[in-house]
Amino acid sequence: MLKYLIEKEFKQIIRNKFLPKMIIVFPVIVLLVLPFAANFEIKNINLSILDNSHSTYSLRLINKVVSSGYFRTTNISDNYSDALKSVELDKSDIILEIPAGFEKEIINDKITKVMISANTVNGTKGGLGSAYLSGIIYDFSNEIKNKIAVTGKRPDLNFEIVTQYRHNPNLKYSNFMVPALMVMMLGIICGFLPALNIVNEKENGTIEQMNVTPVKKFQFILSKLIPYWVIGFIVLNNTFLIAWLVYDLTPAGSLLTIYTIASVFVLSYSGFGLVISNYAKTIQQAMFMMFFFQITFILISGLYTPINSMPQWAQFISQFSPLKYLIISMRSVYLKGSNLSQLLTPFISLIGFAVFFNTWAVISYRKKGN
Amino acid sequence: MQVIEAENLTKRFGKFTAVDSISFDVKEGEIFGFLGANGAGKTTAMRMLCGLIKPTSGQGIVAGYDIKKQSENVKANIGYMSQRFSIYEDLKVWENLRLFAGIYGIPNRKINDRIDELLKRLGFESEKDTLVKSLPLGWKQKLAFLVAIVHEPKVVFLDEPTGGVDPASRRQFWELIYEATDRGITVFVTTHYMEEAEYCNRVSIMVDGRIEAMDSPRNLKNKFEAESMDEVFHKLARKSTRTGD
Numbered sequence: 001m002l003k004y005l006i007e008k009e010f011k012q013i014i015r016n017k018f019l020p021k022m023i024i025v026f027p028v029i030v031l032l033v034l035p036f037a038a039n040f041e042i043k044n045i046n047l048s049i050l051d052n053s054h055s056t057y058s059l060r061l062i063n064k065v066v067s068s069g070y071f072r073t074t075n076i077s078d079n080y081s082d083a084l085k086s087v088e089l090d091k092s093d094i095i096l097e098i099p100a101g102f103e104k105e106i107i108n109d110k111i112t113k114v115m116i117s118a119n120t121v122n123g124t125k126g127g128l129g130s131a132y133l134s135g136i137i138y139d140f141s142n143e144i145k146n147k148i149a150v151t152g153k154r155p156d157l158n159f160e161i162v163t164q165y166r167h168n169p170n171l172k173y174s175n176f177m178v179p180a181l182m183v184m185m186l187g188i189i190c191g192f193l194p195a196l197n198i199v200n201e202k203e204n205g206t207i208e209q210m211n212v213t214p215v216k217k218f219q220f221i222l223s224k225l226i227p228y229w230v231i232g233f234i235v236l237n238n239t240f241l242i243a244w245l246v247y248d249l250t251p252a253g254s255l256l257t258i259y260t261i262a263s264v265f266v267l268s269y270s271g272f273g274l275v276i277s278n279y280a281k282t283i284q285q286a287m288f289m290m291f292f293f294q295i296t297f298i299l300i301s302g303l304y305t306p307i308n309s310m311p312q313w314a315q316f317i318s319q320f321s322p323l324k325y326l327i328i329s330m331r332s333v334y335l336k337g338s339n340l341s342q343l344l345t346p347f348i349s350l351i352g353f354a355v356f357f358n359t360w361a362v363i364s365y366r367k368k369g370n
Numbered sequence: 371m372q373v374i375e376a377e378n379l380t381k382r383f384g385k386f387t388a389v390d391s392i393s394f395d396v397k398e399g400e401i402f403g404f405l406g407a408n409g410a411g412k413t414t415a416m417r418m419l420c421g422l423i424k425p426t427s428g429q430g431i432v433a434g435y436d437i438k439k440q441s442e443n444v445k446a447n448i449g450y451m452s453q454r455f456s457i458y459e460d461l462k463v464w465e466n467l468r469l470f471a472g473i474y475g476i477p478n479r480k481i482n483d484r485i486d487e488l489l490k491r492l493g494f495e496s497e498k499d500t501l502v503k504s505l506p507l508g509w510k511q512k513l514a515f516l517v518a519i520v521h522e523p524k525v526v527f528l529d530e531p532t533g534g535v536d537p538a539s540r541r542q543f544w545e546l547i548y549e550a551t552d553r554g555i556t557v558f559v560t561t562h563y564m565e566e567a568e569y570c571n572r573v574s575i576m577v578d579g580r581i582e583a584m585d586s587p588r589n590l591k592n593k594f595e596a597e598s599m600d601e602v603f604h605k606l607a608r609k610s611t612r613t614g615d
Contacts, residue, residue, distance in 0.1 A: 001473055004468065004469050004473060005469070005473070011465060012461070015460050015461075205452060205454045206458055207456075208454070208456045209457055209470075211422060212421070212445055212448070213446075213473045214443075214473075214475075367421075367422075368421060368422060368424060369417075370424060
């Protein structure tokens with residue numbers, strides 16, 4: 001019985017003029033565009049410099065800041081209101097103000113202050129920019145401290161912090177984003193399509209002809225699930241190919257690990273889509289519900305923002321996003337080369353989701369109305 | 371032998387009683403017409419008998435199974451053709467027949483023969499590979515009928531099967547119905563075309579959720595001193611207090 005139902009689903013999908021193209025084209029576009037567009041690397045921060053000291057030390061600091069490569073000097077002012085104006089005109093993002101007594105204070109008091117004012121309308125740029133700037137100034141103060149210490153009586157204890165970025169040594173943003181975007185596409189395709197499937201049969205009235213047959217509920221749900229499982233594999237393979245061709249990115253670990261975990265993910269996510277489809281009465285309702293959950297699941301999955309930097313309650317919610325577990329696994333396999341035994345927690349969580357959602361989908365499919 | 375037995379079958383939606391304690395029997399091989407104005411409760415009664423909705427109260431036995439407790443067994447032994455066209459428009463004619471033949475458990479090796487036989491009966495062999503959506507409505511309805519009887523059910527329920535088509539197509543459709551009864555399939559059909567009522571062995575007329583009259587067309591005409599079923603219907607339907615949908 002199942003054979004005929006699956007046959008029918010595939011015929012319907014393939015005969016649809018639009019869906020097969022979408023399934024191929026969407027991941028390609030997303031993977032080609034988003035790693036560049038959704039790039040959180042901050043460069044070219046526009047800096048307004050207000051140097052009241054005009055001294056050797058202040059010039060050295062400015063040189064150091066500019067040569068860091070993160071900043072672009074767009075304005076050099078004599079007074080704060082001019083500097084502020086350039087921020088208001090959106091010419092500068094950050095003002096670095098060096099006080100008049102800068103050099104004197106360094107030599108005499110060994111302590112001085114500079115002021116960083118950041119435009120945080122774009123919070124990321126302002127925040128990261130002032131963090132970079134503080135880092136450079138901190139570095140600078142260490143240099144001077146050492147220098148004075150050498151010329152002075154006793155050398156200060158000197159710590160050197162060397163940061164080593166492991167697994168993604170060049171901090172290439174695409175290496176981090178591409179595996180996660182693959183998951184996003186898998187989620188969108190294997191979530192939306194089933195969510196629209198059963199409700200489409202409701203709108204066309206064909207579900208009635210099905211409900212009056214002795215078809216078993218789990219067989220009907222399974223016949224809806226299996227085609228999206230196959231489609232999931234196609235999407236996954238396409239994204240592997242793009243990652244390799246465009247970003248020269250191949251998994252450090254084994255593809256088999258990814259296939260194993262992703263196949264369970266697709267089952268869980270398609271099951272979730274089917275649950276929505278069972279409750280919705282119209283395609284519009286299903287679309288609206290799925291869109292809400294899809295966006296929420298993506299935003300709390302850690303795709304764009306690290307889960308660790310979310311507040312506690314948001315971290316708690318993120319556990320309910322199936323996307324989170326595949327994103328973690330995908331990044332680990334791609335960048336660290338993790339194997340299945342190291343990813344048991346996300347794998348088992350996804351199995352849990354798959355069982356939960358599909359059981360729910362079978363129960364919530366009603367062959368008999370009230 | 372009775373193929374359908376309904377006893378005080380009732381369906382309420384909130385305070386509204388769509389079907390109000392109806393009782394009737396349908397004998398094997400009969401064509402039983404279920405008549406009534408729009409909103410009289412015909413479709414609701416039929417959906418209860420098919421196991422698509424639960425009765426609020428009352429009993430029903432269809433093809434030997436209880437519609438409340440054994441609705442899946444009922445479904446295996448009946449065919450159903452919905453008022454709204456409900457077979458897959460994006461599948462071809464033979465694909466629809468194959469799908470439902472498969473679901474009803476006809477063995478794979480017999481399916482192709484069965485499809486050919488049904489299409490031949492319909493004079494439809496040339497359209498075997500046509501997508502259903504490109505068929506005219508009259509042909510779609512005939513195909514829906516074939517889908518409903520693909521597994522040779524004991525009884526087939528037809529809900530306004532000829533709505534919206536010309537008299538010639540309607541006549542052809544009734545020829546299919548007669549052919550099905552010749553092979554022992556009982557037919558339960560709702561309609562509001564009164565000339566179709568004349569084709570039935572027995573009819574029941576529903577008004578406001580209740581069965582107001584039930585007999586053969588000839589007896590009903592005698593009883594109501596009417597020339598035609600149309601007149602009988604008008605005499606009864608005048609009692610209605612419900613507005614149609």
